[in-house]
Amino acid sequence: DAGVIQSPRHEVTEMGQEVTLRCKPISGHDYLFWYRQTMMRGLELLIYFNNNVPIDDSGMPEDRFSAKMPNASFSTLKIQPSEPRDSAVYFCASRPGAEFTEAFFGQGTRLTVV
Amino acid sequence: AQSVTQLDSHVSVSEGTPVLLRCNYSSSYSPSLFWYVQHPNKGLQLLLKYTSAATLVKGINGFEAEFKKSETSFHLTKPSAHMSDAAEYFCVVSTTGGFKTIFGAGTRLFVKA
Numbered sequence: 001d002a003g004v005i006q007s008p009r010h011e012v013t014e015m016g017q018e019v020t021l022r023c024k025p026i027s028g029h030d031y032l033f034w035y036r037q038t039m040m041r042g043l044e045l046l047i048y049f050n051n052n053v054p055i056d057d058s059g060m061p062e063d064r065f066s067a068k069m070p071n072a073s074f075s076t077l078k079i080q081p082s083e084p085r086d087s088a089v090y091f092c093a094s095r096p097g098a099e100f101t102e103a104f105f106g107q108g109t110r111l112t113v114v
Numbered sequence: 115a116q117s118v119t120q121l122d123s124h125v126s127v128s129e130g131t132p133v134l135l136r137c138n139y140s141s142s143y144s145p146s147l148f149w150y151v152q153h154p155n156k157g158l159q160l161l162l163k164y165t166s167a168a169t170l171v172k173g174i175n176g177f178e179a180e181f182k183k184s185e186t187s188f189h190l191t192k193p194s195a196h197m198s199d200a201a202e203y204f205c206v207v208s209t210t211g212g213f214k215t216i217f218g219a220g221t222r223l224f225v226k227a
Contacts (some may be wrong), residue, residue, distance in 0.1 A: 031213050043204065043217040056214055091158065095213065100146050100165040103208075103215050105158040 006092050006106035013113055018080040021109045024073055025094030033103060034067055034077050035091040043091070049075065050097070082113045116141045118207045120218035128226045133192040135221045137205030140186065146208040147188045149179055152220075153201045161203070164188060175199070200225045 005024040013019050025032045033048040047057040052069045060067070064083070069075040079086055089110050093103040121136040139145055147164040162173025169181045175198075179190045188205060205218040 033215060035217070042219045045214070045216060048214065050213070093158075093215070095215070097213065099210070100163065102148055102160050102163050103206075104160075107157045 004092055004094055004104050004106035006090075006109050008109060009107060011109060011111045013082055013111070015083055015113055016081045017113075018078065019082045019086075019111060019113075021077040021090050021092075021111070023075045023077070023092030023106060025075070025092070026104055027073065028096065029094035029104075030097035031095045031103075032069060032075050033093040033095075034075070035093065037089045037091060037108070038087075046077070079111075082111075084113045087112050116145060116207050116209045116214065116216055118205050118216055118218040120203075120205050120221050122221050123219065124222050124224065126224040126226065127195045129197055130194050133190070133195045133199065133223065135190040135203050135205075135223065137188045137190065137218060138186050139188060139205070139207045141207060141209070143210040145210065147179075147181065148206040148208070149173065149177070149188075149190050150204045150206060150217075151201050152204065158204070161190070195223075195225045197225050197227065199223060 007022045034046040035043050037043045046059045047067045049069045067077045089108045091105050091108045093105045095103040117140040119138045149161040150158045151161050152158050161177050162171045164171050164181045171179050177192050179188055181188050202220045202222045204220050208215045
């Protein structure tokens, strides 16, 4: 398996534009997570899914953020409209639904909003 | 609710000396615990994980961690630091059943020559 695949790796956009980050989890993994990493706040869990269903979105900062998982092999995180304070590295991770198994991370998307 | 606290934001050691990175967790049930490492501008790599089979867990690159339930701790150690160990280390807790996976704030390890 190629691991968790995120795209794009880098994104530069202007304030006010819509941004869509994409993630392909490892096949067979039941859980998918979206994290945001910044210097000030570290790694924050934004939302996670189990079998394509959102379980906990309490970390989503505001209504400008939305995430979907239309099927087991694809998820998106959308920011509309984007703001400079959204600049961060966004990680996607997936894991099997068994105790004591770890999450596998993608390489991240570095988002810069200017 | 689960939470994890890394007690040091920065740790500096000399090459060849021991490393200790401290982590305390809060969990209503027996947690799953992990340590991840992140090198500059890189992704996250699993160092080791607690699976309940043994309280002393061995990981990659000579790292170990000991699960102490009475102290709710899962400290990471290495007998002898190497320059390549310089990175950020994250202690992670995963809730039982729900699998919500939460990161500590991270400890940046500096290794001096």
